Amino acid sequence: xxxxxxxxxxxxxxxxxxxxxxxxxxxxxxxxxxxxxxxxxxxxxxxxxxxxxxxxxxxxxxxxxxxxxxxxxxxxxxxxxxxxxxxxxxxxxxxxxxxxxxxxxxxxxxxxxxxxxxxxxxxxxxxxxxxxxxxxxxxxxxxxxxxxxxxxxxxxxxxxxxxxxxxxxxxxxxxxxxxxxxxxxxxxxxxxxxxxxxxxxxxxxxxxxxxxxxxxxxxxxxxxxxxxxxxxxxx
Amino acid sequence: xxxxxxxxxxxxxxxxxxxxxxxxxxxxxxxxxxxxxxxxxxxxxxxxxxxxxxxxxxxxxxxxxxxxxxxxxxxxxxxxxxxxxxxxxxxxxxxxxxxxxxxxxxxxxxxxxxxxxxxxxxxxxxxxxxxxxxxxxxxxxxxxxxxxxxxxxxxxxxxxxxxxxxxxxxxxxxxxxxxxxxxxxxxxxxxxxxxxxxxxxxxxxxxxxxxxxxxxxxxxxxxxxxxxxxxxxxxxxxxxxxxxxxxxxx
Numbered sequence: 214x215x216x217x218x219x220x221x222x223x224x225x226x227x228x229x230x231x232x233x234x235x236x237x238x239x240x241x242x243x244x245x246x247x248x249x250x251x252x253x254x255x256x257x258x259x260x261x262x263x264x265x266x267x268x269x270x271x272x273x274x275x276x277x278x279x280x281x282x283x284x285x286x287x288x289x290x291x292x293x294x295x296x297x298x299x300x301x302x303x304x305x306x307x308x309x310x311x312x313x314x315x316x317x318x319x320x321x322x323x324x325x326x327x328x329x330x331x332x333x334x335x336x337x338x339x340x341x342x343x344x345x346x347x348x349x350x351x352x353x354x355x356x357x358x359x360x361x362x363x364x365x366x367x368x369x370x371x372x373x374x375x376x377x378x379x380x381x382x383x384x385x386x387x388x389x390x391x392x393x394x395x396x397x398x399x400x401x402x403x404x405x406x407x408x409x410x411x412x413x414x415x416x417x418x419x420x421x422x423x424x425x426x427x428x429x430x431x432x433x434x435x436x437x438x439x440x441x442x443x444x445x446x447x448x
Numbered sequence: 449x450x451x452x453x454x455x456x457x458x459x460x461x462x463x464x465x466x467x468x469x470x471x472x473x474x475x476x477x478x479x480x481x482x483x484x485x486x487x488x489x490x491x492x493x494x495x496x497x498x499x500x501x502x503x504x505x506x507x508x509x510x511x512x513x514x515x516x517x518x519x520x521x522x523x524x525x526x527x528x529x530x531x532x533x534x535x536x537x538x539x540x541x542x543x544x545x546x547x548x549x550x551x552x553x554x555x556x557x558x559x560x561x562x563x564x565x566x567x568x569x570x571x572x573x574x575x576x577x578x579x580x581x582x583x584x585x586x587x588x589x590x591x592x593x594x595x596x597x598x599x600x601x602x603x604x605x606x607x608x609x610x611x612x613x614x615x616x617x618x619x620x621x622x623x624x625x626x627x628x629x630x631x632x633x634x635x636x637x638x639x640x641x642x643x644x645x646x647x648x649x650x651x652x653x654x655x656x657x658x659x660x661x662x663x664x665x666x667x668x669x670x671x672x673x674x675x676x677x678x679x680x681x682x683x684x685x686x687x688x689x690x691x692x693x694x695x696x697x698x
Binding site: 342343345346348349350351352353356360364365366367444445 | 509512513514531534535537538539541545547548549557558561562589609
């Protein structure tokens with residue numbers, strides 16, 4: 214319990230002192246997570262919406278696949294991305310291994326199925342309500358997907374938050390493709406793993422509290438945004 | 449597009465007559481529409497009347513092309529009910545389906561779907577809001593309106609796109625008399641302006657107020673199709689007589 218008290222104190226000190234190394238790590242973490250969640254949303258939302266409204270052979274199997282991919286083991290994703298980006302791999306010429314970009318790629322692979330699967334469910338429910346009205350208004354297929362995504366915006370915030378939660382907490386993939394290089398690819402979770410292995414439990418725990426604080430702030434801010442959307446749109 | 453082009457309405461409508469031949473719809477092994485033959489001519493207000501479960505709403509969805517029939521033929525002036533035909537029609541549902549947007553945006557959306565340009569959309573939206581008495585609610589979230597206001601918005605949205613044919617599925621069944629009156633006034637005005645009205649209801653009073661002709665449905669079949677005065681004074685079928693007498697028609 215002494216560790217917890219000390220860690221709490223240390224976390225406060227770190228936050229108040231404006232430690233430069235910590236700030237660097239926090240900023241990089243936020244950049245990578247924001248980049249990955251943005252990319253994953255740009256891919257996952259249209260994909261989920263198409264899965265929700267399109268009818269084609271194999272659709273049900275694809276839905277099962279996307280749902281299953283929500284549980285992708287991060288180390289496996291890290292390993293696969295590592296193999297793709299390593300010098301011997303097909304994308305080796307890009308020289309992306311051990312860069313923040315590689316970390317964004319790995320996180321995007323992890324987050325996209327979450328966004329896609331949750332979007333698919335939300336849009337399918339909304340399509341059940343809107344379908345006949347949109348048919349009646351002679352709305353085309355593409356416009357229909359846009360309409361459903363826009364009108365589901367308040368619910369889709371939850372899908373984005375779930376994706377953010379996954380990426381911000383993840384360590385296995387980013388440590389493999391990023392390498393936890395100080396000042397280059399060190400993020401909150403990889404720093405925690407490192408300090409733990411070095412025996413700096415109080416510092417590791419303090420970093421953990423900082424990470425938790427970030428998660429709470431982001432969720433709170435986005436949650437507030439969502440409430441405003443609900444007020445404006447739903448009733 | 450503010451002035452209704454004269455060719456779009458009335459006797460010269462491009463969509464009428466509607467001809468329905470031997471229409472059958474089955475679901476779950478039950479025959480819910482059981483061989484309907486019907487012709488609706490231009491320029492009249494038709495009420496499709498019948499007890500609950502007689503297939504009225506289903507029939508409306510079929511002729512609007514929202515669901516495909518099991519067999520039979522539906523032709524709007526020779527054309528099947530597809531997207532092209534629906535662009536000249538509008539339907540108001542029993543439970544209004546309003547988009548999660550403002551009142552004005554709901555009307556604007558329908559206009560955009562029908563290809564109105566931006567300037568026309570703005571002018572037409574404003575006009576429809578005034579006609580529906582909703583202009584003071586223009587920026588409110590549509591789903592926060594009262595039931596009557598929601599249905600008025602759904603009707604205003606339907607009329608905004610200048611349909612030749614307006615299909616109404618029990619539009620006032622969950623509304624109070626005051627809200628019902630406002631809806632009926634809007635429908636009556638549209639009819640006067642030449643929009644072909646097809647109204648589904650189980651409300652005999654509403655049918656009396658509206659109908660030029662009555663199509664009486666019973667168990668998925670047409671029990672009677674007659675001018676309103678004939679139908680209400682001397683109903684020819686046993687089912688219609690019982691229904692008008694206020695008996696439970698099974």
